[in-house]
Amino acid sequence: MIIHEDTRTGSIGESIAAIIQEEAFEFLDAPVRIIGALDTPVPYSPPLEEFYLPNEAQIERAARLLVEY
Numbered sequence: 001m002i003i004h005e006d007t008r009t010g011s012i013g014e015s016i017a018a019i020i021q022e023e024a025f026e027f028l029d030a031p032v033r034i035i036g037a038l039d040t041p042v043p044y045s046p047p048l049e050e051f052y053l054p055n056e057a058q059i060e061r062a063a064r065l066l067v068e069y
Helices: 012-027 047-053 056-068
Strands: 002-007 035-039
Touching: 002 012, 002 047, 012 035
Parallel strands: 002 035
Antiparallel strands: none
16 A cells, blocks of 8 residues: 555556556555545645545555455
8 A cells, every 4th residue: 555645646656556566466465555635736725635635534444445355
C-alpha cells in the first residue's frame, strides 16, 4: 500500500506502484493499492482540504481490502 497526499493520477506513488508491479510482480500477495488525494485542483479552504486529502477511514478500508485479498 502506498499512501501520499499527492493526487493519485500521475503521481510519484503511481510511478512507484508501476515499478513494483514490473519488477516484483511474482512476489506480490495482493495488488498494490495507492491512497492519495482526489484528482481535482487543491482547495484552499480548510474544511475542503480535509475532504480532499486521504483520511484514516480510507486508509483503514484499503488495508482491510488488502488483508482480505
